[in-house]
């Protein structure tokens with residue numbers, strides 16, 4: 001038995017080991033076998049912890065594809081929850097926080113700064129396709145941008161996850177990438193890019209606060225839409241906001257804080273400004289001193305950052321001052337105190353006439369008596385007759401706080417509208433856009449209220465959008481196209497959606513609205529009606545039997561109980577006629593502008609709008625949610641699921657059970673399966689043929705019939721026969737890896753064509769250059785040859801002249817010598833003649849005179865003459881010879 005075991009799992013094998021506890025979230029672990037005994041195995045897990053396990057704890061051996069961390073989890077041979085979790089875990093330990101599931105991105109919050117978001121990374125990811133580089137949020141952003149351009153269709157990126165999972169940071173990285181790709185191409189784009197980036201600190205100052213889960217938690221949802229013109233340049237942006245958590249303005253939970261801007265204001269204003277707004281240090285104001293979190297130090301510069309952002313976003317100095325003034329009013333409202341006494345058995349509430357009342361009166365610019373009355377009385381209209389009645393201390397405080405909350409909400413709306421007007425100055429036609437949705441995650445905070453119901457309803461809608469996109473559409477499309485489809489089990493949340501909102505007449509939000517509009521409506525009547533309408537609905541959990549007034553909803557992430565106390569009040573517009581009249585009498589035009597919608601006359605111009613049917617929070621919220629869903633449905637979606645690795649906000653700590661829960665809630669498991677089993681890539685035949693026709697070197701002729709044939713030919717050529725892809729009625733169904741192969745093949749063809757074009761162009765260019773060079777070379781050569789020939793000609797000429805001179809001199813010399821010779825000969829002849837003549841004469845004389853004496857002289861003389869003649873001849877001869 002042992003032998004068999006050891007043979008199956010030898011030392012060094014990686015195996016899945018069952019969890020030690022029976023906790024549903026304690027998933028199996030991957031361990032390496034270190035040693036084997038008869039009964040037990042010594043193993044080491046991914047955290048380098050060694051322990052002994054029994055043989056029966058081993059589930060199975062790890063699939064070879066799971067041994068190394070994978071960038072895209074659809075590549076796993078082993079599609080189990082624990083293998084996915086382990087992949088995320090070991091990647092996280094290597095600081096690889098991003099992982100794909102098909103085109104969906106899972107991002108694990110590292111809780112530490114990573115050096116993967118700088119400009120060189122942006123440049124790198126901009127030049128590559130998805131999956132060519134390690135998984136990254138930039139790769140998803142780049143793919144989204146490319147798809148928008150190539151499909152000419154707007155895109156959206158839906159980011160979801162728990163509070164603190166990293167949604168807002170992810171949004172910032174996407175915006176950074178998308179804006180920087182257009183950066184530098186025009187001054188207008190640069191301006192929008194700066195403004196969009198600066199909108200972040202401004203929104204964070206007014207919409208973020210420190211909470212138990214996150215020191216910089218966004219207390220509102222936002223949908224940032226970036227619009228691109230036809231040339232693909234970013235030219236405007238718009239921010240839509242959802243459900244600001246306004247209750248935080250007046251009430252903060254222990255160890256949490258109010259919105260950052262209040263602390264910034266109290267710490268950052270100079271003394272003169274503080275005096276003008278009657279403000280001093282933060283600890284004096286009830287709305288901000290309820291808790292003090294020592295972890296968060298207040299920085300003087302924070303207000304400066306917000307003011308800089310305001311300046312970039314074109315807030316005027318007056319706007320800035322108006323905003324600060326409104327914040328000061330809210331802070332002073334928080335400090336207004338009441339006293340009460342009993343008159344005629346009725347509690348009579350009075351406002352303490354202190355500095356806070358003075359400050360509100362001064363900053364709100366209203367009549368002090370009207371302010372005093374609004375704060376401590378209420379006007380009732382009975383049968384058209386108005387009567388003023390006293391209110392209890394708690395009622396007075398509630399309406400005053402309600403006004404402070406509404407004022408803050410209006411101020412936040414003003415900030416967003418101002419940002420939007422700056423970011424959307426340019427009007428463009430035929431624009432495409434990329435929307436990034438960063439919305440609060442699913443919430444269960446113990447005592448949940450109306451706000452949590454709305455937040456969780458939003459998450460249900462997004463979950464349905466996700467499910468619809470991933471599952472339902474997949475299924476429908478496969479069936480419609482006649483492609484083989486293996487159904488996959490997933491949790492459909494349509495039931496929960498119908499329970500809370502939507503078109504159903506009896507949904508919870510409609511019942512809250514209905515009760516809020518009834519004079520007799522109360523939280524109790526709402527609960528009663530809800531129970532009556534939905535007691536049989538499996539998604540509705542009735543807790544009427546319990547001591548508290550609550551009901552539960554079975555959300556996709558689990559059951560959440562909601563306390564109904566305050567439901568109706570929160571749903572109603574809390575501003576009474578008294579407050580609206582106070583505002584309409586104000587000389588503070590900014591505040592009046594904030595409330596202009598509420599103060600605008602109704603159709604019946606004599607009556608203020610607020611007298612008509614209530615414009616409830618639920619109805620407004622449902623409208624904005626509907627519009628959001630319409631925008632999302634009109635675009636091609638990308639999903640980013642953010643995962644919080646631990647609740648301690650610590651780096652390098654990955655708690656398996658916590659992450660496992662988030663994976664389940666996010667439906668990631670089913671996604672991995674559908675991605676692996678299904679065909680995530682599909683193209684209409686025309687689109688496919690148009691996109692990939694280069695592979696078979698074809699011109700596009702637009703006919704559907706031929707497009708299908710073209711598609712089949714291309715697939716056969718690149719993917720081969722029998723590979724797992726299918727042809728539907730109008731589309732071809734492919735897997736991710738098929739698209740990658742096709743893209744590679746297309747890129748290769750395009751690359752080859754580019755090389756051919758380049759080659760030919762270079763040839764043409766080089767040939768032209770060569771011809772020019774040759775022409776020039778010939779000119780140079782000919783000039784050079786001419787010069788050289790001229791030089792040798794001149795040398796030759798000189799030689800010839802010298803030769804001529806030599807020859808001439810020689811001829812002359814010869815002539816001279818011969819003449820001389822002749823002259824000498826002539827001389828000799830003459831001399832001979834003369835001598836002979838003289839001899840003859842002397843001989844004649846001897847004949848006549850003393851011949852004996854003369855005879856000897858004559859002989860000597862004749863001899864000398866003869867020798868001289870011979871010598872002359874010899875000399876001549878020699879001269880002549882030398883000359884030659």
Ligand SMILES: Nc1ncnc2c1ncn2[C@@H]1O[C@H](COP(=O)(O)OP(=O)(O)OP(=O)(O)O)[C@@H](O)[C@H]1O
Pocket residue numbers: 109110111112113114161162163164165166167168169170214215216217218219439440441642
């Ligand atoms: N990619 C990241 N790199 C480094 N730190 C990160 C990253 N993502 C998130 N964080 C850290 O986690 C904190 C919480 O992130 P973030 O504010 O984005 O969460 P959230 O999901 O938007 O939360 P909430 O819903 O409460 O607004 C950030 O302040 C930051 O410190």
